Amino acid sequence: MKLAAVGSVAFDAIETPFGKTDKIVGGAGSYIALASSFFVKEQSLISVVGGDFPETFLKQLQLKGVDISGIEIKAGEKTFFWSGRYHTDLNSRDTLVTELNVLADFQPRVPEHARQADFLMLGNLSPAVQLSVIEQMSVRPKLIAMDTMNFWMDIALEDLKRTIKHVDVLIINDEEARQLSGVYSLRKAAGIIRAMGPSILIIKKGEHGALLFHEAEVFYAPALPLEEVFDPTGAGDTFAGGFMGYLAAAVNHDFETMKRAIIAGSALASFCVEKFGTERLLEISHTDLQQRMQEFVTLSTFQLEA
Amino acid sequence: MKLAAVGSVAFDAIETPFGKTDKIVGGAGSYIALASSFFVKEQSLISVVGGDFPETFLKQLQLKGVDISGIEIKAGEKTFFWSGRYHTDLNSRDTLVTELNVLADFQPRVPEHARQADFLMLGNLSPAVQLSVIEQMSVRPKLIAMDTMNFWMDIALEDLKRTIKHVDVLIINDEEARQLSGVYSLRKAAGIIRAMGPSILIIKKGEHGALLFHEAEVFYAPALPLEEVFDPTGAGDTFAGGFMGYLAAAVNHDFETMKRAIIAGSALASFCVEKFGTERLLEISHTDLQQRMQEFVTLSTFQLEA
Numbered sequence: 055m056k057l058a059a060v061g062s063v064a065f066d067a068i069e070t071p072f073g074k075t076d077k078i079v080g081g082a083g084s085y086i087a088l089a090s091s092f093f094v095k096e097q098s099l100i101s102v103v104g105g106d107f108p109e110t111f112l113k114q115l116q117l118k119g120v121d122i123s124g125i126e127i128k129a130g131e132k133t134f135f136w137s138g139r140y141h142t143d144l145n146s147r148d149t150l151v152t153e154l155n156v157l158a159d160f161q162p163r164v165p166e167h168a169r170q171a172d173f174l175m176l177g178n179l180s181p182a183v184q185l186s187v188i189e190q191m192s193v194r195p196k197l198i199a200m201d202t203m204n205f206w207m208d209i210a211l212e213d214l215k216r217t218i219k220h221v222d223v224l225i226i227n228d229e230e231a232r233q234l235s236g237v238y239s240l241r242k243a244a245g246i247i248r249a250m251g252p253s254i255l256i257i258k259k260g261e262h263g264a265l266l267f268h269e270a271e272v273f274y275a276p277a278l279p280l281e282e283v284f285d286p287t288g289a290g291d292t293f294a295g296g297f298m299g300y301l302a303a304a305v306n307h308d309f310e311t312m313k314r315a316i317i318a319g320s321a322l323a324s325f326c327v328e329k330f331g332t333e334r335l336l337e338i339s340h341t342d343l344q345q346r347m348q349e350f351v352t353l354s355t356f357q358l359e360a
Numbered sequence: 361m362k363l364a365a366v367g368s369v370a371f372d373a374i375e376t377p378f379g380k381t382d383k384i385v386g387g388a389g390s391y392i393a394l395a396s397s398f399f400v401k402e403q404s405l406i407s408v409v410g411g412d413f414p415e416t417f418l419k420q421l422q423l424k425g426v427d428i429s430g431i432e433i434k435a436g437e438k439t440f441f442w443s444g445r446y447h448t449d450l451n452s453r454d455t456l457v458t459e460l461n462v463l464a465d466f467q468p469r470v471p472e473h474a475r476q477a478d479f480l481m482l483g484n485l486s487p488a489v490q491l492s493v494i495e496q497m498s499v500r501p502k503l504i505a506m507d508t509m510n511f512w513m514d515i516a517l518e519d520l521k522r523t524i525k526h527v528d529v530l531i532i533n534d535e536e537a538r539q540l541s542g543v544y545s546l547r548k549a550a551g552i553i554r555a556m557g558p559s560i561l562i563i564k565k566g567e568h569g570a571l572l573f574h575e576a577e578v579f580y581a582p583a584l585p586l587e588e589v590f591d592p593t594g595a596g597d598t599f600a601g602g603f604m605g606y607l608a609a610a611v612n613h614d615f616e617t618m619k620r621a622i623i624a625g626s627a628l629a630s631f632c633v634e635k636f637g638t639e640r641l642l643e644i645s646h647t648d649l650q651q652r653m654q655e656f657v658t659l660s661t662f663q664l665e666a
Contacts, residue, residue, distance in 0.1 A: 262568035274582035
């Protein structure tokens with residue numbers, strides 16, 4: 055098994071300035087698995103859903119090579135549900151409904167065959183739950199990446215600090231990096247956060263791209279300026295999934311490879327936001343992805359000498 | 361004459377979380393001229409100051425090769441004065457004092473020998489004043505660039521639209537691009553603004569870099585993540601001055617050269633914010649600048665193939 059990932063598989067109901075959806079499939083785990091499936095076939099997704107969750111989506115994951123034996127189905131219960139409304143600029147949103155349902159007491163169980171996975175991706179969940187997944191691994195993965203959010207910094211900071219000690223790559227946004235470090239300068243924040251455990255920090259900046267910090271090295275990945283962002287839901291998880299999928303399929307895992315992995319994640323995220331939910335990720339081809347990655351080269355390449 | 365520039369030469373009093381200054385020299389014209397002087401020696405600055413303005417600074421400009429015969433000195437009057445206080449994150453500020461003084465009825469007069477300048481940079485001033493400078497040129501410059509701000513969009517939009525028709529490069533920030541175009545997507549905004557006249561649009565995004573739009577081409581210039589921003593005053597003008605100075609000294613003015621010019625402007629702006637006012641621009645060497653431009657290469661270079 056190349057990659058194991060844990061994260062929510064859920065229902066979302068989304069309102070944007072362009073329209074609204076009924077309950078559609080969402081959740082960090084769904085986006086992570088779909089994104090990483092572009093690069094890696096041997097992956098296992100660990101999650102939980104209720105009896106109300108559509109079997110068709112689980113089948114779609116399987117068709118993409120995702121092992122779903124770690125997705126627990128709680129027959130008599132309901133799937134995690136989130137509903138939100140984006141503001142006009144799509145950069146902020148209000149949460150309308152959060153029904154934890156099966157996620158309330160989620161105790162992920164890593165299937166036996168996934169406990170030796172080379173790579174481990176911890177989607178945004180409580181840091182205690184994330185730690186329990188790390189502890190179930192029978193061999194220390196080559197690389198553990200973790201997503202988290204300000205919510206956990208507010209209510210579970212000590213747990214969070216305990217978990218990130220075990221992590222190689224922390225993936226958060228700029229606001230979260232500032233909150234976690236207590237400083238405004240992202241370069242200083244990177245030093246402080248890297249001293250907490252992760253040797254690598256990725257700071258997501260949405261429409262402004264992403265920063266990759268490792269020792270004294272910094273890489274600034276651009277974001278593609280899009281004609282229109284239709285629905286930002288899942289972009290961050292898609293980014294993380296693409297990043298980890300690319301790394302898990304790569305031979306080396308040095309700084310240069312990580313740069314490419316970030317471009318892969320950014321390219322997938324740029325597709326994700328073009329339609330509601332997971333729709334766009336389910337329809338694009340490898341050729342589409344390669345062309346989009348090439349656009350990132352065109353976008354950011356310059357030569358100091360003529 | 362390679363480059364003519366018009367812009368305020370002024371006094372600023374600045375408060376940041378790191379300290380405060382008495383009246384120090386500032387103004388768009390000062391930053392533009394100092395920045396472009398790193399690349400071009402034959403340049404003329406058109407501005408106005410009062411009798412209270414220090415001759416020493418004008419001498420410093422001359423030492424950098426700036427022709428100051430277009431800077432009118434109004435003996436019995438006072439220099440434009442601005443005072444502001446930056447908020448903790450340095451991304452926003454309150455204006456405490458604005459005393460227009462000599463700038464209130466500024467009627468720039470382009471010296472005879474500057475009217476055939478190859479390049480013209482219009483620093484942020486009222487669009488009517490900017491247009492009067494264009495009209496004084498005896499030969500249409502190869503390239504006219506213009507800075508402006510939301511203030512003029514609020515109170516002089518028709519003047520602004522009239523002026524930008526004559527301009528090749530418009531340099532504004534993301535918020536201003538959204539206001540001027542009426543759309544949120546910067547890619548769409550670029551199309552709308554370019555239809556107003558400028559074939560090239562540069563959108564400054566502060567700590568998030570800058571975007572260069574020309575026909576179907578886009579370039580994303582990163583910003584260097586700095587340990588500390590000390591004083592952001594003048595960064596935008598320094599960027600514009602560096603950009604135009606680089607272009608004015610270059611042989612070609614194609615898209616590839618413009619990319620390099622943007623990196624030059626970004627590198628100079630990254631120095632500018634390290635100390636109060638113009639201090640840092642006055643002390644760095646060409647070697648410092650070259651090293652900083654090289655850092656931008658390191659920061660943003662990646663290869664899709666290993």
